[in-house]
Amino acid sequence: MAPRHVVVGTAGHIDHGKTSLVKALTGTDTDRLPEEKARGITIDLGFAFLEEPDGLTIEIVDVPGHERFVRNMLAGAGGIDLALLVIAADEGVMPQTREHLAICSLLRIKAGLVALTKTDTVEADWLELVRDDVARLLEPTFLAGCPILSVSAKTGEGIPELRAALADLGRSVPTKGTDQTARLPIDRVFTVRGFGTVVTGTLTAGRLAVEDRVEIYPRSLPSKVRGLQVHGHPVTTAEAGQRTAVNLQGIERAALERGDVLAPAGALLPSVLVDATVELLEDAPRPLKTRDRVRFHVGTQEVMARVLLVGEPALAPGGRAYGRFRLEGPVVALPADRYVIRSYSPVLTIGGGTLLDVAPPRFKRKAPALQAHLSLLEAGSPAEVVEEHLKQSGAAGARLADLRARTPFGVERLRELLDGLARSGAVVAVDREWFLHRAASDRLRDETLGLLGSFHAENPLRGGISREELRSRAGNAQERVFAQLLTALEAEGVVRSERDQVRLASHAIRLSPEQQRVVDGLEADFRQSGATPPSPEEALGRLGVKGTERHELFQLLVADRRLLRVKESLYFHAAALQDIQDKLVGHLREKKEIGPADMKDLLGVTRKYAIPLMEYFDGQKVTVRQGERRVLRGA
Ligand SMILES: Nc1nc2c(ncn2[C@@H]2O[C@H](COP(=O)(O)OP(=O)(O)OP(=O)(O)O)[C@@H](O)[C@H]2O)c(=O)[nH]1
Ligand SMILES: [Mg+2]
Numbered sequence: 001m002a003p004r005h006v007v008v009g010t011a012g013h014i015d016h017g018k019t020s021l022v023k024a025l026t027g028t029d030t031d032r033l034p035e036e037k038a039r040g041i042t043i044d045l046g047f048a049f050l051e052e053p054d055g056l057t058i059e060i061v062d063v064p065g066h067e068r069f070v071r072n073m074l075a076g077a078g079g080i081d082l083a084l085l086v087i088a089a090d091e092g093v094m095p096q097t098r099e100h101l102a103i104c105s106l107l108r109i110k111a112g113l114v115a116l117t118k119t120d121t122v123e124a125d126w127l128e129l130v131r132d133d134v135a136r137l138l139e140p141t142f143l144a145g146c147p148i149l150s151v152s153a154k155t156g157e158g159i160p161e162l163r164a165a166l167a168d169l170g171r172s173v174p175t176k177g178t179d180q181t182a183r184l185p186i187d188r189v190f191t192v193r194g195f196g197t198v199v200t201g202t203l204t205a206g207r208l209a210v211e212d213r214v215e216i217y218p219r220s221l222p223s224k225v226r227g228l229q230v231h232g233h234p235v236t237t238a239e240a241g242q243r244t245a246v247n248l249q250g251i252e253r254a255a256l257e258r259g260d261v262l263a264p265a266g267a268l269l270p271s272v273l274v275d276a277t278v279e280l281l282e283d284a285p286r287p288l289k290t291r292d293r294v295r296f297h298v299g300t301q302e303v304m305a306r307v308l309l310v311g312e313p314a315l316a317p318g319g320r321a322y323g324r325f326r327l328e329g330p331v332v333a334l335p336a337d338r339y340v341i342r343s344y345s346p347v348l349t350i351g352g353g354t355l356l357d358v359a360p361p362r363f364k365r366k367a368p369a370l371q372a373h374l375s376l377l378e379a380g381s382p383a384e385v386v387e388e389h390l391k392q393s394g395a396a397g398a399r400l401a402d403l404r405a406r407t408p409f410g411v412e413r414l415r416e417l418l419d420g421l422a423r424s425g426a427v428v429a430v431d432r433e434w435f436l437h438r439a440a441s442d443r444l445r446d447e448t449l450g451l452l453g454s455f456h457a458e459n460p461l462r463g464g465i466s467r468e469e470l471r472s473r474a475g476n477a478q479e480r481v482f483a484q485l486l487t488a489l490e491a492e493g494v495v496r497s498e499r500d501q502v503r504l505a506s507h508a509i510r511l512s513p514e515q516q517r518v519v520d521g522l523e524a525d526f527r528q529s530g531a532t533p534p535s536p537e538e539a540l541g542r543l544g545v546k547g548t549e550r551h552e553l554f555q556l557l558v559a560d561r562r563l564l565r566v567k568e569s570l571y572f573h574a575a576a577l578q579d580i581q582d583k584l585v586g587h588l589r590e591k592k593e594i595g596p597a598d599m600k601d602l603l604g605v606t607r608k609y610a611i612p613l614m615e616y617f618d619g620q621k622v623t624v625r626q627g628e629r630r631v632l633r634g635a
Pocket of ligand 2: 019041
């Protein structure tokens with residue numbers, strides 16, 4: 001299917017006639033700023049469009065040629081499909097001709113053409129010389145063999161042919177899919193009277209619709225699409241590849257700027273660390289060294305960064321390596337995005353590459369392992385890439401939402417990939433939103449079983465370990481991941497859990513005859529004492545054992561629920577407590593209420609027992625307090 005819209009970006013040296021050519025093609029003067037008018041140069045991006053009779057819209061981004069405004073050129077070049085390299089016939093190839101061509105190459109722009117302009121100012125044989133020169137310049141680039149058209153914005157010569165050639169090329173641009181996460185790197189922000197804040201940019205992926213809930217990254221500003229315009233017409237949806245103006249609800253113009261990214265809420269991840277391939281241009285003036293400070297451009301953003309080369313201290317011109325960029329501010333991008341770097345001083349385009357990870361693992365690693373990881377991210381199939389991310393996220397696993405922000409696949413495709421990996425057993429689906437690599441799941445399982453085993457060995461008298469303690473000892477395993485593991489181990493019959501205690505199914509408490517004597521003695525003592533139990537110290541002391549309620553034999557009875565804790569250091573035998581409850585309920589059925597004095601009489605105890613017991617039964621929801629008195633709950 002032929003595309004319905006294509007974005008063309010101009011490129012070329014200052015004063016070579018880019019803006020004049022756009023005007024000759026479209027009738028639009030894209031230099032609108034008073035300063036541009038005064039100086040006769042382009043400073044910032046300009047926009048125009050052509051509508052072809054067959055329905056193709058050619059949108060044109062006009063960029064400045066001045067070397068001081070290359071950053072603006074970069075902001076415009078990010079979303080273009082075709083390059084229109086403009087070279088003045090009188091001057092020929094100049095520094096920004098080369099730099100803009102290099103930028104378009106680094107951004108992997110697929111196609112384009114050259115307009116040899118101002119032909120009205122030169123002789124025919126001079127024109128031929130320049131044309132040969134240009135063809136040689138293009139030879140090693142993506143524009144090798146592209147059309148080189150002679151034009152003049154002044155006389156109009158060659159303009160219809162240029163328009164036809166652009167339309168022809170435009171029809172050959174593959175249509176972009178709309179299944180990826182919608183992204184609009186913002187290149188302009190302004191207010192429109194009566195509408196409020198409007199942002200524009202090229203929608204690089206996905207689809208946007210009026211009423212969509214969006215977020216402005218990296219500012220975490222939520223908003224809603226109030227209206228959309230595509231080349232001057234209001235629309236209800238905009239698609240990948242279209243220059244789009246978005247009217248945003250509830251956001252002040254001053255809160256936004258070029259470089260921000262509009263996307264669905266929660267879909268992207270601002271990042272100050274990215275991994276990428278690094279390609280240094282052949283004509284870079286010097287090698288790129290680890291820790292060099294560079295200007296990092298991605299989408300419409302420019303951020304300062306330091307590069308850390310993987311596996312080598314320096315990269316020679318024309319070389320290629322993996323690198324990690326430590327950014328001085330957050331960027332918002334996705335793997336597979338192309339970026340460009342410029343040297344800090346002098347400001348020159350020196351290279352670029354492809355982003356591989358926008359949330360790379362932070363830990364230091366030996367270069368060969370990191371290299372293998374990065375080459376997998378670069379060359380692996382989508383399923384391999386997803387699996388690799390899960391492998392790296394270890395026992396924590398990863399949420400679908402995180403993987404979405406770390407891969408370029410879009411949420412639907414990502415879910416398919418995860419389902420496939422789960423079916424093949426490479427990945428464990430903790431639930432619909434959370435995934436864990438099989439190796440990490442196996443490791444966590446082994447570790448948990450090992451911990452249970454050693455806990456039982458060290459604490460033979462304890463029935464089990466608290467679930468929370470086990471989880472924290474198991475490397476503080478992620479809550480949901482751990483819950484799923486325990487459920488699986490219980491289903492297999494390997495582990496038992498009761499209340500919040502976990503044990504190996506094979507574990508049983510074995511007491512020595514002496515320990516058994518103490519346990520039996522304690523239980524008998526509490527049972528016989530009925531409503532006036534001893535303190536734990538007293539009871540243990542009577543059996544010749546020194547200790548408090550924390551004594552492990554005492555705790556054995558507590559864990560078994562044979563002794564119940566009414567308050568600190570006050571325990572009752574379960575049977576005695578049941579008797580007390582029966583008496584209390586009987587009394588309340590008859591008398592409807594009970595006070596502390598009645599309670600003392602009913603049980604034949606002092607306040608020391610009566611008050612904690614009354615509070616205990618409130619807590620057990622047997623009684624309800626009314627002043628100093630209690631009534632049956634629900635009565
Ligand atoms: N004779 C002649 N002059 C031209 C032609 N095209 C542009 N010019 C003149 O060249 C000068 C620069 O033209 P612009 O279109 O502003 O050049 P530009 O490439 O947009 O410049 P920057 O945006 O600043 O990089 C202007 O004075 C134009 O009138 C042409 O085809 N013939
Ligand atoms: Mg211009």
